C-alpha cells in the first residue's frame with residue numbers, strides 16, 4: 001500500500017500519534033491518491049492536438065491560401081482559405097469533451113480533498129463515519145480519471161493524424177505512462193467493485209430508512225415516475241442522472257438479492273452480478289463528477305467571463321455523457337427521446353461556440369514546452385520546423401543521399417544485367 005505524500009500533516013496538523021495507526025494510514029492513503037494526475041497527463045496530448053490549429057495556419061500560409069474544402073472533402077480553388085482543422089465539427093467533438101473532462105475531474109478532486117480534511121478532522125474525535133464515503137469517492141475518481149485520461153489521449157493522438165504516431169510527438173510515451181495508471185495504485189476493476197460495494201450497502205441501508213452520506217443520498221429518494229419535460233437546465237440534468245443511476249443500482253441490487261435468496265453464497269452471487277456492479281459504480285462516479293462540476297461552476301469566485309466559458313464547458317460535459325449513455329436515461333425514463341434529441345442539437349451548437357476558447361482553456365494550465373517534450377504543441381507553434389529538425393537527427397538523414405545508394409544501389413543500376 002502506498003502511504004505518504006505531501007498532504008496530511010501540514011494540511012491537517014494531525015500526527016501519527018494522534019490516532020489509531022491503521023486508520024491513520026488508511027486516511028493518509030486516500031489523501032495520497034492523486035486523482036487528478038492522470039487527467040493532467042491528458043493536457044499534453046490536448047496541447048499537441050490543438051497545435052494542429054496553428055500548424056494548419058502555417059501550412060496554409062506556405063500553401064499560399066490554395067482553396068477551401070467542401071463538405072464532401074474536395075478542394076475547390078477560390079477566394080476562401082483552407083479551414084483550420086478545429087473548424088471541423090468532428091474534430092471539435094474529439095477534443096472539446098476532453099478539455100471538459102479535465103475540469104470535471106479537477107472540481108471533483110476538490111470535493112475529495114474536502115472530504116479527506118473532514119475525515120481527518122473527525123478522527124480526532126474518534127468519528128470514522130465518513131471513512132467509507134471517502135474510500136468510495138476516492139476509488140471511483142481514481143478509476144474514472146485514469147480511464148478517461150487513457151481514452152482521451154488516444155483520441156487526441158488520432159486527432160493529430162499521422163503526426164500523433166511520431167515518437168518526437170511524445171504522445172506514444174505519454175500514452176504508455178498514463179495507461180499504467182489504470183493498474184497501479186489500485187487496479188481499476190477492483191476499484192469499481194469497491195465503489196459498487198459501498199453503493200449496494202448504501203442502497204440496502206436506504207431501504208431500511210437509514211440516513212446516507214452525501215454522495216449516495218440520492219439512493220434514498222423516492223423514484224419519480226414522470227419524464228423531464230421541457231426543463232433541461234443543468235440542475236435538471238443532474239436530477240436525471242440521479243434517476244438513471246438509481247434505476248441501474250436498484251435493478252442490480254434486486255438481481256443480487258435474487259441470487260442470495262436462491263441460497264447462493266454472497267460472494268458467488270456478487271461475482272455473478274459483477275459486470276452490472278461495475279456499471280453501477282461507473283454511472284455513479286460519472287454522476288458525481290457532473291454534480292461537482294455544476295456546483296463548482298456556480299459557487300466559485302470567478303469573473304463572469306470565465307464563469308460563462310466554464311458554464312458552457314460544464315454543459316458540454318453533461319450532455320456529452322448523457323448522449324454516450326443515453327440508453328440508461330431512456331430505460332429509466334429519466335429523459336425522453338425528444339429530450340435526448342434536443343440535447344444533442346445543443347451539443348453541436350456548444351462545440352462551435354467553445355471552439356474559440358479551446359486553445360486558451362488548455363494554455364490556462366500553463367504547461368511548459370520542456371514538460372510537454374513534443375515537436376507538436378510548443379508555445380511558438382513552429383510545428384513543422386521542429387519536426388524537420390527532429391527528423392534531421394536521424395542517422396538515416398545525415399546525408400542527402402544515403403551511403404547505401406552509392407555503395408549498393410547505384411552500381412546495380414549502372415550494371416549491364
Ligand SMILES: Cc1cc2nc3c(=O)[nH]c(=O)nc-3n(C[C@H](O)[C@H](O)[C@H](O)COP(=O)(O)OP(=O)(O)OC[C@H]3O[C@@H](n4cnc5c(N)ncnc54)[C@H](O)[C@@H]3O)c2cc1C
Pocket residue numbers: 001180183184185186187188189190193
Ligand atoms: C507501472 C506500474 C508501477 C507500479 N508501481 C508499484 C509500486 O511502486 N509499488 C507497488 O507496491 N506496486 C506497484 N505496482 C503494482 C500494482 O500496484 C499492481 O500491479 C496492481 O495493484 C494490480 O495488481 P496485480 O498486478 O496483482 O493484478 P491482479 O490483482 O492480479 O489483477 C489481474 C486482473 O484480475 C482482475 N481482478 C483482480 N482481482 C479481482 C476481483 N476481486 N474481481 C474481479 N477482477 C479482479 C483485475 O481486474 C485484472 O484485470 C505497479 C504496477 C505498474 C503497472
